[in-house]
Structures are given as structure tokens and as C-alpha cells.
Amino acid sequence: MKKLLQLIFGDLRNVASVAVALLAAYGVSRLAPAAAGAALALLLIAAAVVQAI
Amino acid sequence: MTAAQWGGAGAIFLASAVEWVEAFTIVLAVALTIGWRRAAAAAAAGLAVVALLIAVTGVGIEAAQADIGLIRAAIGIFLLLFGLRWYVKAIRRYSGRTALHDEAREFAATREQLQQAEGRAAWIVAFKGVLLEGLEVWLLVVALGHTLSYAAAAGSAAASLGLVVAAGLALRAPLTRVPENTLKYLVACAILSFGSFWAIGGLAGEQAVWPLGNVTLLLLFATYAVAGRIIASRSRAPGSAAAGVRA
Numbered sequence: 001m002k003k004l005l006q007l008i009f010g011d012l013r014n015v016a017s018v019a020v021a022l023l024a025a026y027g028v029s030r031l032a033p034a035a036a037g038a039a040l041a042l043l044l045i046a047a048a049v050v051q052a053i
Numbered sequence: 054m055t056a057a058q059w060g061g062a063g064a065i066f067l068a069s070a071v072e073w074v075e076a077f078t079i080v081l082a083v084a085l086t087i088g089w090r091r092a093a094a095a096a097a098a099g100l101a102v103v104a105l106l107i108a109v110t111g112v113g114i115e116a117a118q119a120d121i122g123l124i125r126a127a128i129g130i131f132l133l134l135f136g137l138r139w140y141v142k143a144i145r146r147y148s149g150r151t152a153l154h155d156e157a158r159e160f161a162a163t164r165e166q167l168q169q170a171e172g173r174a175a176w177i178v179a180f181k182g183v184l185l186e187g188l189e190v191w192l193l194v195v196a197l198g199h200t201l202s203y204a205a206a207a208g209s210a211a212a213s214l215g216l217v218v219a220a221g222l223a224l225r226a227p228l229t230r231v232p233e234n235t236l237k238y239l240v241a242c243a244i245l246s247f248g249s250f251w252a253i254g255g256l257a258g259e260q261a262v263w264p265l266g267n268v269t270l271l272l273l274f275a276t277y278a279v280a281g282r283i284i285a286s287r288s289r290a291p292g293s294a295a296a297g298v299r300a
Binding site: 009010014015017018021022025026029030033034036037040041044045047048049051052053 | 130133134135137138140141144145148150245249250252253254256257258261262263264269273276277280281284285288
């Protein structure tokens with residue numbers, strides 16, 4: 001079961017990265033909807049930098 | 054089919070192929086230890102469980118397609134979790150911070166493990182290998198299935214299984230020629246693109262967030278692909294100049 005959950009969600013850092021990026025992008029979408037997608041992509045790339053190094 | 058549907062089918066096909074290659078490597082090692090008939094039976098049992106999961110979850114998804122926006126958001130989040138993990142893993146392999154996944158090494162390790170085990174244990178190794186890799190395929194089919202149709206998604210995964218098995222049998226050797234990390238990296242970029250598109254589109258309104266529509270998927274893919282390679286080259290581990298050559 002633990003293996004399956006890890007398979008789906010990854011570790012805590014992965015879940016936190018996606019959650020933070022999505023929440024921030026959602027916040028951006030309230031102010032400037034057309035910029036929300038770019039914000040999400042940039043935040044995910046930043047999360048990848050943090051996790052990869 | 055639309056561009057998004059072709060993209061979804063392609064992503065499922067490639068991602069499934071990666072998982073099937075891993076599963077086939079394990080089955081091959083087991084087959085050389087306990088024989089093809091028993092190894093194939095174990096693999097078939099593992100595949101049967103995966104097929105059952107795909108069939109059962111498909112019925113559930115078809116029945117629950119009431120709010121497509123909500124479903125897209127949920128699936129998008131799921132894809133982001135899955136895709137980011139693969140993306141980071143592939144970048145770490147390119148940069149030499151994690152060893153490249155080596156099918157030959159996995160093959161040798163499985164055989165070594167089997168030398169100490171009897172027939173039943175070997176059967177379980179093959180069953181477990183196919184089941185675990187198959188579960189990843191199941192997750193992909195469930196996540197991407199609604200873009201084209203659930204049956205087409207399952208068919209795409211099955212087609213890649215057929216291709217990998219045919220190629221594996223033809224080569225009769227561990228599938229070390231498949232550039233696994235490159236394949237995983239491209240699939241991760243595709244999954245992240247779809248995940249981004251649906252997650253924030255589902256939460257905040259697709260037309261408002263993505264005014265360019267489906268074309269954005271290509272832009273997202275290119276952005277993630279280029280950014281990942283830049284991250285990998287900038288974060289290359291000391292003494293890993295050769296990393297990524299085989300990838």
C-alpha cells in the first residue's frame with residue numbers, strides 16, 4: 001500500500017511542491033487569469049530545480 | 054482525433070512502453086532461470102490483475118463524467134504529482150546525480166537474486182515485477198483515458214505492450230538499446246504539460262487561463278523540455294562528464 005501511494009503521489013516534497021505551485025497559480029488566476037498558466041509552469045520548473053539539486 | 058487526443062494516446066503509448074520494457078527485463082531474467090513457460094505464466098497473472106484494474110476503474114470513470122471541469126482538475130493534479138516526480142528523476146540522471154537506469158544491471162541483479170531462490174520465489178519475482186510496472190501503466194490509463202476514450206487509452210497501453218514483447222522476443226537480450234532516460238524525460242514533459250493544462254484550467258476556467266487553447270500544450274512541452282535540459286546541464290555533478298551520453 002505504501003509503495004502504491006508513493007507510486008501515485010511521490011514523497012512529501014513532491015506533494016508540497018505541486019500543492020504550493022497550484023495554490024500560487026490559482027492566486028494569480030484571480031488577479032490575471034491569462035498569467036496563471038505561465039506562473040504554474042515557472043513554479044513547477046523552480047520546484048524541479050530545488051528537488052534535482 | 055484532435056491534437057490533444059493524439060498527444061494523450063502518444064503519451065500513454067510511450068510511457069507504457071517504458072514500464073513494459075522494465076517488466077519484460079525482469080520476466081526475461083526469470084525465464085532464463087525457471088523456464089519460459091513458468092515465467093510467462095507469472096507475467097500473465099500480473100497482467101491479468103492490471104487488466105482487471107483497468108476494466109473496473111474504466112466503468113467507474115465512465116459513470117462519473119458529470120462535471121468534466123472538476124474531473125480534469127483532479128486528473129491534472131494527479132498528473133502533476135506523477136509527472137514532476139519523473140521529470141526530476143530524469144533531470145537527476147542527465148546531470149549525473151542519480152545513476153542512469155540500466156536494464157543490463159537490473160537483469161543481472163534479478164538473475165543473482167534468483168540464483169538463491171527456488172521456483173516459487175522466482176515466479177513471485179516475475180509476477181511482482183509485471184504487477185508493479187503494470188500499476189504505473191494503469192495510473193496513466195486512468196489519468197489520460199478521458200482525453201480520447203478510456204478504451205482507446207487502454208488500447209494504446211496494450212499496443213505498446215505488444216510492441217515491447219515483440220521487440221524483446223526478436224532481440225532475445227536485455228533491452229539496453231532503448232534510451233530509457235530520454236524516453237522517460239520526454240514522457241515526463243508531456244505528462245507535466247497535460248497536468249498543468251488541466252489542473253489550473255479545471256480550477257480557474259480553461260478559456261480564461263489558456264486563451265491559446267490546445268496549442269498551449271505544445272508550448273508547455275517545449276518549455277518543460279528546454280528548461281529540464283538547462284537545469285541538468287547547470288547542475289551536473291562533479292566528475293559526471295559522461296553522464297547522459299547513453300541517455
